[in-house]
Amino acid sequence: MAKRKTKFVCQDCGYESAKWMGKCPGCQSWNSMVEEFSEVPKSGTRSYVTSAADTSKPQPITKVVGEQEARIDTTLIELNRVLGGGIVPGSLVLVGGDPGIGKSTLLLQLSAKLAETNHKVLYISGEESVKQTKLRADRLGVISPELYVLAETDLMKIEKAIEEVAPTLVIIDSIQTVYHDDISSAPGSVAQVRECTAAFMRVAKTTGIAIFIVGHVTKQGSIAGPKLLEHMVDSVLYFEGERHHTYRILRAVKNRFGSTNEMGIFEMKELGLEEVLNPSEIFLEERSNGAAGSTVVASMEGTRPVLVELQALISPTSFGNPRRMATGIDHNRVSLLMAVLEKRVGLLLQNQDAYLNVAGGVRLDEPAIDLAIAISIASSFRNQTTNPFDVVIGEIGLTGEVRRVSRIEQRVHEAAKLGFKRVIIPQKNIGGWTFPTEVEVIGVSTVEEALEVTLGG
Numbered sequence: 001m002a003k004r005k006t007k008f009v010c011q012d013c014g015y016e017s018a019k020w021m022g023k024c025p026g027c028q029s030w031n032s033m034v035e036e037f038s039e040v041p042k043s044g045t046r047s048y049v050t051s052a053a054d055t056s057k058p059q060p061i062t063k064v065v066g067e068q069e070a071r072i073d074t075t076l077i078e079l080n081r082v083l084g085g086g087i088v089p090g091s092l093v094l095v096g097g098d099p100g101i102g103k104s105t106l107l108l109q110l111s112a113k114l115a116e117t118n119h120k121v122l123y124i125s126g127e128e129s130v131k132q133t134k135l136r137a138d139r140l141g142v143i144s145p146e147l148y149v150l151a152e153t154d155l156m157k158i159e160k161a162i163e164e165v166a167p168t169l170v171i172i173d174s175i176q177t178v179y180h181d182d183i184s185s186a187p188g189s190v191a192q193v194r195e196c197t198a199a200f201m202r203v204a205k206t207t208g209i210a211i212f213i214v215g216h217v218t219k220q221g222s223i224a225g226p227k228l229l230e231h232m233v234d235s236v237l238y239f240e241g242e243r244h245h246t247y248r249i250l251r252a253v254k255n256r257f258g259s260t261n262e263m264g265i266f267e268m269k270e271l272g273l274e275e276v277l278n279p280s281e282i283f284l285e286e287r288s289n290g291a292a293g294s295t296v297v298a299s300m301e302g303t304r305p306v307l308v309e310l311q312a313l314i315s316p317t318s319f320g321n322p323r324r325m326a327t328g329i330d331h332n333r334v335s336l337l338m339a340v341l342e343k344r345v346g347l348l349l350q351n352q353d354a355y356l357n358v359a360g361g362v363r364l365d366e367p368a369i370d371l372a373i374a375i376s377i378a379s380s381f382r383n384q385t386t387n388p389f390d391v392v393i394g395e396i397g398l399t400g401e402v403r404r405v406s407r408i409e410q411r412v413h414e415a416a417k418l419g420f421k422r423v424i425i426p427q428k429n430i431g432g433w434t435f436p437t438e439v440e441v442i443g444v445s446t447v448e449e450a451l452e453v454t455l456g457g
Contacts, residue, residue: 008033012218013227014190036185072168072210075113078265078275079106081304082237082250084258087169090208091257092201094175094230096215096223097239102248102268103214106239107171108133108142109272110212115144120167126153126177140272153187155180155196162203172200174214175229188216197232230254241268245361247282248273262302280307280418283360289388293380295454296391296420297372298411299364305407305414307391309359310369312376317353328358329373330365337374337396344400345447347381368405370396371424374447375454384455389421392454400447404428415439424453 008017011034015026024032071086080086083093097103111121125133130151137143148165152158155178162170172178176188178196185191197213204211213233215223223230230236235255241248250264265276276282284296284307293312298305310329317323326334334356341347354377358364371394379386393411395403405411408429415423416436427443435441444450 005037007036009036009185009190010034011190014194034189036189036191072114072119073117074110075117076110076275077277078250079110081302082252082255082258082262082264083235084252084255084262087210088234088257089168089210090204091210091234092197092204092232093210093212093235093237094215094223094233095212095237095239096217098217101239101241102266102273103239104136104173105140105268105272106250106266107173107212107214108137108140111147111169111171112137112140112142112144114169115142115146118146119169120146120148120165122148122150122162122165122167122170123173124150124152124158124161124171125173126151127173153177153179155199159199159203162207162209167209170200170203170209170211172211172213174216175200176216194228197229201232241361247276247361249362259302261300263304263306280305280414283308283362284418287359287388290385292383292385293376294388295372295376295379295386296415297364297369298391298393298415298423299362299366299369300407300411305411306362307414307418307420308362308364310372310376311357311359312373312380313355314349314352314377314380317351319353322349322351323353323355325354326356328361328363329356329369333370334373336398337370338377340396340398340400340447341374341377345378345451347378349377349381352381367395367403368393368411370394371402371444371447371450375450378451379455382455386454387422389419390454391415391420391423392450393423394426394444394450396447402426402444402446402450409433412436412439412441424450 008020010024010026010032012029012032013024013027015024020033023030071088073086074080095103111123115121130149133149150161175193175196179187179192180195183191183195200211200213217223236253238251238253239248240251246268248266248268252260252262254260265279266273267276287309295310296307297310298307324331324335338349338354342349372392374396375392393405395405397403404426408425412423413436416439420439422440422442424442424444427445430443442453444453
């Protein structure tokens with residue numbers, strides 16, 4: 001008879017304790033310790049299924065046959081870009097996002113696309129019945145005999161179904177509903193999520209079947225469960241956006257088979273998600289001309305240049321300490337650039353409130369947006385309008401110099417494609433490449449030069 005033990009496990013980080021504590025010592029979160037029961041088996045009683053790969057012998061890497069497996073084309077251009085060119089056979093992909101954001105819709109549409117190209121897909125739902133999944137599929141127009149549906153939460157039965165169907169792709173919606181009989185804790189607990197994910201990882205690596213698992217998120221926006229979950233999988237995708245807006249952004253925060261800077265954009269419509277192939281037009285379509293504090297910047301999202309609007313509002317403060325608020329960009333970077341403008345250009349900003357925003361809900365992290373931020377701040381402070389046909393690119397140093405940025409040619413061509421007339425770039429980026437004939441490229445070396453060009457001094 002196995003001995004039954006009681007322990008308290010943090011549901012955020014997996015920290016274990018013999019007694020309950022209000023604050024987790026591991027992640028410092030409050031009221032996250034939950035009582036769990038575990039049975040300690042006798043020595044030698046627990047066993048694991050051993051695959052053929054486990055019996056192989058170590059061999060020199062020079063003798064390993066390195067044949068590259070062909071990726072599975074999803075026929076969704078945006079999803080292919082985020083995954084690095086398609087689905088890698090035998091990969092384990094974790095998809096997270098807020099409730100109601102469209103995770104299940106995206107994966108059901110992915111299932112339909114693969115089923116239409118004669119790939120067997122097994123969609124396992126732990127949150128809906130088969131009839132409910134069919135209703136959602138009918139609404140999205142998903143009809144294919146190659147798409148198999150199963151409503152199950154028992155890990156052993158799921159593994160048996162995968163063996164019987166032998167699909168190309170398996171979708172688990174969601175990992176928090178799946179449970180293992182050998183673990184006494186409730187579904188969704190740290191132990192259950194960890195063990196079930198490990199089981200799916202073994203299935204994916206030994207059979208070559210690609211598996212997508214849906215993970216719930218906490219109120220802080222991170223994947224629920226232990227951080228180990230994100231380390232185990234091959235790729236982690238976050239589906240972001242506001243439920244009251246139609247645009248959704250799919251980001252890869254981890255990808256063993258591609259870039260982690262890629263971004264895919266979708267629009268939620270009545271019949272499901274539709275790809276947005278030219279996001280620059282979307283982010284600039286509501287831009288107002290002739291407004292002070294508005295600047296367009298060409299930012300790189302992975303291999304894709306995206307033009308977005310930066311907005312700044314500078315107003316006199318009524319407090320002892322002026323406010324600095326930023327949405328979509330780093331707050332500390334804004335404070336640094338305001339200090340450069342005050343020291344090197346002579347703008348008196350120490351008694352001004354500053355509010356900055358990236359239109360469209362995109363987050364920009366690269367330093368190439370520095371010059372656009374500085375020009376937006378100066379434009380709003382002086383109440384001078386910027387040229388609506390200008391695009392500004394450049395990094396700013398602490399001495400006020402404008403530094404070189406990468407992939408300048410792609411950024412300038414994107415601006416020319418959307419009808420902009422001038423592009424202000426670092427002087428160091430001039431030369432070595434061909435300018436588009438329909439756009440004027442101006443090189444600047446300092447912030448003062450950039451303000452002279454864009455605002456007339």
